[in-house]
Each structure stands twice: as structure tokens, then as C-alpha cells.
Amino acid sequence: MIVSRQIQKLIADQEGWTRRMFEEGLKIKKLYGEENVYDFSLGNPDTEPPRELQKMIAGTLLDPVKGMHRYMTNSGYEEVREEVAGYLEETYGLPFTASNVFMTNGSAGGLNILLKSMLNRGDEVIVPTPFFWEFKNYVVNHGGKLKTVRSKDDFQLDVDRMAAAITPRTRAVLLNSPNNPTGAVYSQKSISDLVALLNSKRSQGQDIYLIADDAYRKLVFDGITLPNLFKAYDLTFSINSHSKDLALPGERIGYIAISPRMPDAGLLVSGLMITQRTLGFVNAPALFQRAVAKFQRTSVDIGEYQRKRDVLYDALMEGGFECVKPQGAFYMFPRSPIADELVFVRMLQQDERIMVVPGRGFGKKGYFRIAYCVPMETIQKSAQGFIRIGKRFIKR
Amino acid sequence: MFEEGEKMKKIHGPQNILDFTLGNPVMEPPAQLKDELVRLVTSDDPGMHRYMTNSGYEDVRAEIAEFHSQRTGLPFTRDHIVMTVGSAGGMNVVLKSLLDPGNEVIVLTPFFVEFKFYIENHGGVMKLVPTTEDFHLDVGKIEAAITRKTKAIIINSPNNPTGVVYSEKELLDLAAVLHRRREKGQRIFLLSDEAYRKILYDGIVLPDVFNIYEDTISVTSHSKDLALPGERIGYITASPRITNLKPLMDAMIFSNRILGFINAPALMQRLVSRFQKNSVDILDYQKKRDALYNILVEAGLSVVKPMGAFYIFPKSPIPDDIAFVRELQQHRILAVPGVGFGTPGHFRLAYCIPMDVIERSRKHFLELGLRNGKK
Numbered sequence: 198m199i200v201s202r203q204i205q206k207l208i209a210d211q212e213g214w215t216r217r218m219f220e221e222g223l224k225i226k227k228l229y230g231e232e233n234v235y236d237f238s239l240g241n242p243d244t245e246p247p248r249e250l251q252k253m254i255a256g257t258l259l260d261p262v263k264g265m266h267r268y269m270t271n272s273g274y275e276e277v278r279e280e281v282a283g284y285l286e287e288t289y290g291l292p293f294t295a296s297n298v299f300m301t302n303g304s305a306g307g308l309n310i311l312l313k314s315m316l317n318r319g320d321e322v323i324v325p326t327p328f329f330w331e332f333k334n335y336v337v338n339h340g341g342k343l344k345t346v347r348s349k350d351d352f353q354l355d356v357d358r359m360a361a362a363i364t365p366r367t368r369a370v371l372l373n374s375p376n377n378p379t380g381a382v383y384s385q386k387s388i389s390d391l392v393a394l395l396n397s398k399r400s401q402g403q404d405i406y407l408i409a410d411d412a413y414r415k416l417v418f419d420g421i422t423l424p425n426l427f428k429a430y431d432l433t434f435s436i437n438s439h440s441k442d443l444a445l446p447g448e449r450i451g452y453i454a455i456s457p458r459m460p461d462a463g464l465l466v467s468g469l470m471i472t473q474r475t476l477g478f479v480n481a482p483a484l485f486q487r488a489v490a491k492f493q494r495t496s497v498d499i500g501e502y503q504r505k506r507d508v509l510y511d512a513l514m515e516g517g518f519e520c521v522k523p524q525g526a527f528y529m530f531p532r533s534p535i536a537d538e539l540v541f542v543r544m545l546q547q548d549e550r551i552m553v554v555p556g557r558g559f560g561k562k563g564y565f566r567i568a569y570c571v572p573m574e575t576i577q578k579s580a581q582g583f584i585r586i587g588k589r590f591i592k593r
Numbered sequence: 594m595f596e597e598g599e600k601m602k603k604i605h606g607p608q609n610i611l612d613f614t615l616g617n618p619v620m621e622p623p624a625q626l627k628d629e630l631v632r633l634v635t636s637d638d639p640g641m642h643r644y645m646t647n648s649g650y651e652d653v654r655a656e657i658a659e660f661h662s663q664r665t666g667l668p669f670t671r672d673h674i675v676m677t678v679g680s681a682g683g684m685n686v687v688l689k690s691l692l693d694p695g696n697e698v699i700v701l702t703p704f705f706v707e708f709k710f711y712i713e714n715h716g717g718v719m720k721l722v723p724t725t726e727d728f729h730l731d732v733g734k735i736e737a738a739i740t741r742k743t744k745a746i747i748i749n750s751p752n753n754p755t756g757v758v759y760s761e762k763e764l765l766d767l768a769a770v771l772h773r774r775r776e777k778g779q780r781i782f783l784l785s786d787e788a789y790r791k792i793l794y795d796g797i798v799l800p801d802v803f804n805i806y807e808d809t810i811s812v813t814s815h816s817k818d819l820a821l822p823g824e825r826i827g828y829i830t831a832s833p834r835i836t837n838l839k840p841l842m843d844a845m846i847f848s849n850r851i852l853g854f855i856n857a858p859a860l861m862q863r864l865v866s867r868f869q870k871n872s873v874d875i876l877d878y879q880k881k882r883d884a885l886y887n888i889l890v891e892a893g894l895s896v897v898k899p900m901g902a903f904y905i906f907p908k909s910p911i912p913d914d915i916a917f918v919r920e921l922q923q924h925r926i927l928a929v930p931g932v933g934f935g936t937p938g939h940f941r942l943a944y945c946i947p948m949d950v951i952e953r954s955r956k957h958f959l960e961l962g963l964r965n966g967k968k
Binding site: 204242258265268305483 | 644707
């Protein structure tokens, strides 16, 4: 076999059911026509970037700066990082400067270069489940081990379990809030308890870094605010992307924010410079660095996502599903009415032409994920399907 | 060394320092490409900035495949192409897909140092093999360096740092060596880094590696030919002649995802697909090569005339190339020592800089007072 054994294994870990699901989905789309299938399987929003951002890019190109498509320093344009730092300072109330910001190829790029800069072979990274499956690949890419820890039933952090999972090799805790796949936002209490745990380890001489995957940070509902992680804990990194808030997922643009209180931050940035280069990113795409700089305070329409959440959540409730009401992102993670969610997900596909992802794809069997970043019409049309299948299986 | 150069710039003013260290071209992208970029951005087509399949847009890959088919006469389809975050991204994706810990990859010296990182990132071991005196393939040495753990050999032609272009004859000789291993059941991939493939001088044609050897994968970028290095756009091309190709393509698409690239930047994919046959002004580079080559020869340096890329790799008049590069600094010329490319006793000059810097350097090179490449 010509392909790396490690890659073969990683592919096999996910391929079995995803491939089958995907192919069945294609068949159903062919059979009934794309418009009669309700596809909630992808986190690929149908939204467009804000109008002003599109205008701004056009303006930049019509009045080009010399050298604007050339290489720049691996961390990104200084003036862009300054702009982002200003926004971070305002958001977190800490003295961020350009040197606390590192422009990346989206969150996925940011996580990979940070993990490579940080991990020694065999170091452990704790992740609460259910979790975004790619975290595992990112950690394994750089010789680390992923340690998953079950969250509570309401998908809040189970800090006692996290404490039990810490070993001398624990290097980082990786959080994603608002969460993919649950839509949960970690409460102030969850965060305070976790920080107390990390600080107690720190006082015993073990520095454990808190890595916040903040890809959905601006997508929060009902006027709630996220806990201020940078104020809570000194060893914090926030991994940001403009895939969701500015609807630019295909352009691969984001940044790492490093706490101004981080000791040895300079050394870490030198590490990021090298991993950014040697992993092949070299720098975040030049044009989109400029594009996002002035749009740090902007976001796509959150109200629209909230309305979609409400319509979908109401339908699930009417169908009798058990589901934690999401407070952010664009995912919902209901319990499957039958224990083997794979069977249920297939029925949903075949009987109601509704496509979702089985919970095992996020390390949690017995649940399924609905990505509702789809047109409202799709949600409305599928509502009866969810209600029907719910009533079939759930006895009240 | 870099810091000393910066110091010189401070003392004498940056305009008085002749900086030949950076492979960051001063050229702008072709005018038509800039127009097309404006057209795309103002087109109002919905969904232009969304995710697409990890290998890149189907129509973009189809267009690139068509370009390769015309060029090589081989049946390339979109399924042979993976759009990547430049060559650097592409190399990482290929190596991650191929290598298991301990696998060896042959790299020819002098070499682009980043190859070492790309190989080691994914558990591989780099095996360095010297080229001939004039920087061409030493096929005998390559054959001697092959072990049972050899998984790939990287070639980079036109070459950084030498500017050398490998001939069809020497590539055929290399293919013969690789075929002998193949007959014994060992498949060794030819990984062709073609970042400089369009920057060729004197009308020479780059030999087509796909027709020379079956197990060939090329990686290229539009950093140099379309002057878009900051935008990070390139692609991998796998040969239609690779047997059992599907698992390898799947692995590369998967690696592109999990390494965090996800996909090549969307807007740039659309942009470059229509410019596969275009390039920045190559004649301009050729004039710069001629000017610099003539200056170096006049100054008494021993140098192989580059046939492509925008680098030249003269012999250092003294064995200690670091000491010589320091001496050049005293004459306000910044260069990179050969030891940085695994070949001491030489130094690299990158001439992707304004012509007047090259012209002004003449006086300073002549000041060295060399004769027949010696002090």
C-alpha cells in the first residue's frame, strides 16, 4: 500500500458510516430531487459576507497598494494585527497589542500551528465530549494524545471528571463554546470551576493551557454574554475564525489571540512563526487579512440564526424530542429516540428525507446533530417530518 | 547574519544596501489577472466564499487538468488535482499522505531547507545526496542512497538555489534507477516541486516528468508565475499513470483537511484557473539574470549560468562561505551562505529585485578584486 498507515487508520476511523451515509444521501437526493431533501448535515452556512465587506474588498482591488499580494511576515500584516488587538482590548479589557495576535488560515490552521508549537510527543490534550471530531486529528498530527471527558447531561463542563483526567502529561484543555455539535455555551460557573482547577494545578507547578476554539464566539442568542476567559485565566489562547461571523469559510482567515498575561509569550510566537511556515501555511491569505481587519465588530445577522433555532427547537419539542436548547452556534444535538442513533438517522433520511449526522461522529452515541445554517424554508418544510417521526417513536 | 544585514541597512540607509537575500519577487501580478480579480469580487455570484469540497472547486480542477492534458498528452481529469495552500501546503499534504515514521525521502543538495521540515513534520527522514559539480543529477549517487525505506525523491527544477533545469536525459536516467527498484517491488515516488516551472530562459522547455516516470506527483504554486505568494494558492497533480491511485488521492484530500488547510483559498482558486498559461514577464527575469551573471563573471567569480528560477549560486572564492558572505556585507551586498542550502563553499543571490539594484552591485562586486574565482 502506498498510503501512510497512520493516514489509512485515521481515514478508517471515520469512513465507515460517514461514507455510507453520504452515499445514501446522494441516492435520496437523486431519487426525490435536491429540493425535496432537507440537508442538515453540513456546517456550511448559506449566508453571504456583509455587503460592506464585499464593497471594501472591491475598493481595495480598484485602488491597489503596491505589493499587496506578496509575502509578509509569517504572523501577518502588522497593521491588521494592530486593528485586531484594538478590538480584543475593547472586548476583554486587557492590553492586547499586535504581538498578541497571529493571523492564521482559519481556526483549523490556527489550532494546528498552536498544537505543533506546544506539544511534545505523548502530551495530552483534554477535550469535553461531545466534540468536533477534527480536534482528534489535529492533536494526533503533532504527536499528542486526545483525552476525552464526558460533559454533563446539559452539556456543561463536568469539572470533577476533568480533574480526574488530568495527568502529569496534560498540556492543554481545548474548549469550544458556543459548541459544535451541541450549541451549548459554557456558563460562568462551568468556567470558574475549570479555572479554579487549572489554577490549583498551576500552583503545584503544572502549567495547563486553556485553548478556546472561538469559531462561533459571535453567534450567541438571547442576549447572553460569554465568560471572559482572558480575565479568568492567564494561560489562555483564543482561536478565531471569520468563517462564521463574516461568512468567509472558503477564504481561510482567522487568528490566534494570545493572552497579554501569558508568560514567555515571545518564545511561543517564535514557535508559531516556525510552525506557520513549516506546516506550509506560510501566512494567512494576504487579501483577506486586509478585508477582515476593519470588520472585527461586524457579524452576519444573529437574529436570523436565532429565529431558525426557535422554529427548529419548537418542532423538536412538538415531536417530543429531548434536546438541550442551544444558546449559540447553529447546531442542535437532540437525543435519539432509539438507542442506536445510526438506525434512527437512516430512518430520518429514508422516511422523511431529512439528513443529519449521527452523534458518534462527535464521540457521543445515542444523539444526532442538526446543523440549521440552512434557509428558513428548509427548516419550515422539514418541521412536519421531525414532528411525525418523533411522534412515531416517542411515547409520552 | 540577518541581523547584521539589518544593522548595515541602519548604518548606510536601506537604499544603499544591495539585498540579494529574499525570494520575494517585487513583481506585480499580470494586469489581466488583476482585472479578473476585480470582476470576480464585484460579480455578486452567491456562495463565492463558502466551503467547497476539500480538493477544491470541480470546475477549477477540470480546467487545470485540461491544461495538463494538452501539455503532456496524458488523460488528466479533475480527480488528479488537489488545490492547495501554495507549494508549501501541497508538499506537506503529499508527504503526510505518503510517509510512515522512519520512511526516507531523498533530497538533492544544494536544497531548499524547508524540505527538511516538511519531511520531518510527518515522521520522515531526509537523506541528502549531492548533485554534480554543475548541480545536475548524480544518478549513481542517488541509486547508492536508496534503501528499502526510501519512499520518495524530491526534485526541484528549475532549482532553488542554483537556477539549474534538469534535462530530459538525466531525468530518464533517474527514472531507470527508480524502475529497477520497482521491478523488485518497491515503489518510490518522484515528487517534483515545480514552483518555478514557468520561469525558464533562452527558450528551453521543461521536460515533462509525467511522461518520464509513472509514480510522479508534482506540486506547484502561483507564487512566482502569477506573483501571488501572499495569497497562498497552488495545487498538487498526481499522474494518471499511478496504479491504484484512488486511495492516494483520498489520503491527500484527507490530509489537506486535517492539517488545517481545509481547502485552498476560494477566491484565488477561481482566479488562477483561467491563468494557467499566463505568467509574469519572464524576459524581465532573463534580463536580470544576464546582467547579474555578466557582473559575476566580470568580477572573477566561478558560477553556473542559471536556466530558470531567479537564483544564482556562485562558488565562494574562499572555502568558508560564511566568512565570504560577511565580506560581501562589508561591500554592502547581502547574500545567503551556501551552508544554508546544505552546500558550503557557495552562496546564493536572489535576483527577483529591481534592475537598478543589480546594476549598482557591479561596482561592489568588482571591488572584491577576485581573479579566476580566487582571492
